[in-house]
Amino acid sequence: xxxxxxxxxxxxKYYGHVIGVEELSLEVAEGDVFGFLGANGSGxxxxxRLLLDLLRPSAGTASxxxxxxxxxxxxxxxxxxxLPGEMPIYPELTGAGYLKFLASLGDRPVKxxxxxxxxxxxxxxxxxxRRRMRDYSHGMKQKLGLVQAxxxxxxxxxxxxxxTGLDPLMIRAFCECIDEIVRAGxxxxxxxxxxxxxxxxxxxxxxxxxxxxxxxxxxLAELRVAAPRRxxxxxxxxxxxxxxxxxxxxxxxRDAYYWxxxxxxxxxxxxxxxxxxxxxxxxxxxxxxxxxxxxxMAEERPC
Amino acid sequence: xxxxxxxxxxxxxWPCAALGTILIALQVVIVAVAASFESSRxxxxxxxxxxxxxxxxxxxxxLTLASFRAMAVAGYFHPVVVLIVTQFAIFLASEPAGEIExxxxxxxxxxxxxxxxxxxxxxxxxxxxxxALAGAMAAATSVxxxxxxxxxxxxxSAWTVLVLSAGLLMVAWCFGAAALAAAAFARRRATAxxxxxxxxxGLYLLEFIGASWEPAAPFARISPFHYYxxxxxxxxxxxxxRDLTVLGSLVAAxxxxxxxxxxxxxx
Numbered sequence: 374x375x376x377x378x379x380x381x382x383x384x385x386k387y388y389g390h391v392i393g394v395e396e397l398s399l400e401v402a403e404g405d406v407f408g409f410l411g412a413n414g415s416g417x418x419x420x421x422r423l424l425l426d427l428l429r430p431s432a433g434t435a436s437x438x439x440x441x442x443x444x445x446x447x448x449x450x451x452x453x454x455x456l457p458g459e460m461p462i463y464p465e466l467t468g469a470g471y472l473k474f475l476a477s478l479g480d481r482p483v484k485x486x487x488x489x490x491x492x493x494x495x496x497x498x499x500x501x502x503r504r505r506m507r508d509y510s511h512g513m514k515q516k517l518g519l520v521q522a523x524x525x526x527x528x529x530x531x532x533x534x535x536x537t538g539l540d541p542l543m544i545r546a547f548c549e550c551i552d553e554i555v556r557a558g559x560x561x562x563x564x565x566x567x568x569x570x571x572x573x574x575x576x577x578x579x580x581x582x583x584x585x586x587x588x589x590x591x592x593l594a595e596l597r598v599a600a601p602r603r604x605x606x607x608x609x610x611x612x613x614x615x616x617x618x619x620x621x622x623x624x625x626x627r628d629a630y631y632w633x634x635x636x637x638x639x640x641x642x643x644x645x646x647x648x649x650x651x652x653x654x655x656x657x658x659x660x661x662x663x664x665x666x667x668x669x670m671a672e673e674r675p676c
Numbered sequence: 677x678x679x680x681x682x683x684x685x686x687x688x689x690w691p692c693a694a695l696g697t698i699l700i701a702l703q704v705v706i707v708a709v710a711a712s713f714e715s716s717r718x719x720x721x722x723x724x725x726x727x728x729x730x731x732x733x734x735x736x737x738x739l740t741l742a743s744f745r746a747m748a749v750a751g752y753f754h755p756v757v758v759l760i761v762t763q764f765a766i767f768l769a770s771e772p773a774g775e776i777e778x779x780x781x782x783x784x785x786x787x788x789x790x791x792x793x794x795x796x797x798x799x800x801x802x803x804x805x806x807x808a809l810a811g812a813m814a815a816a817t818s819v820x821x822x823x824x825x826x827x828x829x830x831x832x833s834a835w836t837v838l839v840l841s842a843g844l845l846m847v848a849w850c851f852g853a854a855a856l857a858a859a860a861f862a863r864r865r866a867t868a869x870x871x872x873x874x875x876x877x878g879l880y881l882l883e884f885i886g887a888s889w890e891p892a893a894p895f896a897r898i899s900p901f902h903y904y905x906x907x908x909x910x911x912x913x914x915x916x917x918r919d920l921t922v923l924g925s926l927v928a929a930x931x932x933x934x935x936x937x938x939x940x941x942x943x
Contacts, residue, residue: 425782426785427781427942428942446790448788450788450789457783463683465686465687474679475783478784478787480788
């Protein structure tokens with residue numbers, strides 16, 4: 374069996390008395406698209422910088438594809454394509470010069486065809502590449518950041534807030550790009566984000582950190598199943614009777630013409646009980662990852 | 677390594693060229709002034725003005741300094757030149773702190789590059805840039821002598837120019853190494869530059885005070901500038917090998933601290 378793409382074991386980082394991350398144990402399998410979620414300052418970037426050996430852990434270990442991030446840092450980083458949360462630039466360099474410089478630092482060859490495909494995907498023109506980076510907008514820097522992270526076809530992509538500053542079209546392009554990469558091979562994506570819609574769209578599993586501790590790690594599918602569904606039922610005539618009670622069904626609000634029900638139970642049973650009532654319309658809210666995460670943040674203890 | 681060195685150089689090529697131009701111009705001007713003094717026999721008149729008891733006490737020193745061949749190379753140990761070259765070395769050596777401050781270190785070290793390579797890169801950049809400056813100064817001195825030296829004037833020897841250049845470089849490297857060590861601890865480039873820059877000025881003043889006020893002389897020994905005495909080199913009284921060894925040891929210590937700290941710190 375091959376080593377997990379990422380493994381941390383009791384990973385801990387203190388900044389003096391401040392907790393960066395504490396006792397973080399996590400496994401991300403090869404080919405997974407893992408969403409690493411949490412509020413600002415919860416420890417997402419600290420974890421990423423520990424994986425890249427930019428920070429030294431106070432305790433615990435981290436490894437990338439079986440290579441210890443501290444003791445075998447070069448081997449680990451050889452397998453990583455990284456997008457920092459804030460894209461640093463050499464203002465005096467052109468976009469093309471910047472990419473050439475970064476490509477020459479790695480030992481994975483950058484295929485011109487791959488680069489051209491990324492330019493097309495992220496709408497980076499020759500004119501853009503000839504401009505100095507000091508003249509770039511935030512979104513343009515971010516696009517170039519994505520290109521440099523993706524250009525070497527690294528088996529592990531670590532992307533810290535990848536869609537910050539991108540317009541909706543580029544966010545879509547990014548999501549399509551990640552989909553393609555994951556479909557094409559054994560690339561693992563470790564993605565930290567505040568934008569839950571993109572996590573929902575891309576990730577197969579999510580990990581939630583709060584105050585430096587891992588709160589939960591779950592497949593997104595499991596979260597979807599476990600998430601309560603909210604039904605808004607409108608009646609064509611006044612309904613005075615009780616709301617059908619069943620395990621997992623909760624009334625959020627009601628009046629004679631209007632019920633809002635939340636249920637963990639399969640929807641079929643709930644709909645069956647409504648069949649006898651003068652239902653005019655039923656509205657079922659779409660699954661919202663942020664609702665689930667807010668609930669989890671409030672409920673779950675660190676694991 | 678070459679990529680990193682080239683990248684760093686390309687960021688400082690204009691300041692380096694500007695400083696080189698200033699130093700070249702200064703050397704040529706100094707040689708021109710010395711040539712003018714020599715042509716007008718001002719050195720002889722200056723020597724004649726010196727009281728007899730002073731001449732007897734410091735005969736060889738004063739006579740050597742009040743000469744064309746001494747004045748032509750006075751730029752190598754002029755306070756402004758020494759401090760400018762030293763401060764430039766400090767600026768160059770503080771690059772790792774600048775990279776941490778800007779976040780560029782994340783982008784570079786996220787690739788399979790060992791941390792020590794950034795320190796080695798800075799060592800090479802400081803060494804190469806300052807050698808280029810010293811080389812430009814030496815070339816300017818040579819060109820100035822060829823074009824401007826009066827016929828029959830005694831030229832400074834190539835050995836003197838070499839020793840003065842080596843001393844200037846070692847002093848600059850000494851503070852460059854200190855700045856590199858400071859940059860390995862600092863999160864901001866300005867912190868490393870300000871700290872080491874002020875220490876350099878302070879130590880220069882200490883050496884100056886030590887040279888002119890006897891009670892301060894023992895303290896002046898802690899200043900690296902104490903081991904680069906241009907006038908002593910000109911009159912042949914400097915213990916060049918001792919001085920270069922002391923300065924070389926300080927350089928090695930600073931660089932070793934930088935490697936050690938940069939390897940263990942959080943970036």
